[in-house]
Amino acid sequence: MPERKKPKGGDGAPLIIVESPSKARTLERYLGGRYSVRASLGSVRDLPKSGFGIDEDKDFEQTYTVIPG
Numbered sequence: 001m002p003e004r005k006k007p008k009g010g011d012g013a014p015l016i017i018v019e020s021p022s023k024a025r026t027l028e029r030y031l032g033g034r035y036s037v038r039a040s041l042g043s044v045r046d047l048p049k050s051g052f053g054i055d056e057d058k059d060f061e062q063t064y065t066v067i068p069g
Helices: 021-031
Strands: 017-019 038-039
Touching: 017 021, 021 038
Parallel strands: 017 038
Antiparallel strands: none
């Protein structure tokens, strides 16, 4: 089976974002270059400081806050 080239940014490959670089490398091996896998180096969103993180009136829709930076 020929080896696939890794997608580069902007080539239209679907993007997958994970927290750690080691997870990104592992997923890239499994996916064989069909997806662009990048590490965020941490969380990008969190539960709100007040409340439960769900909206009971909207069928328990989840609510998050984006972490600055």
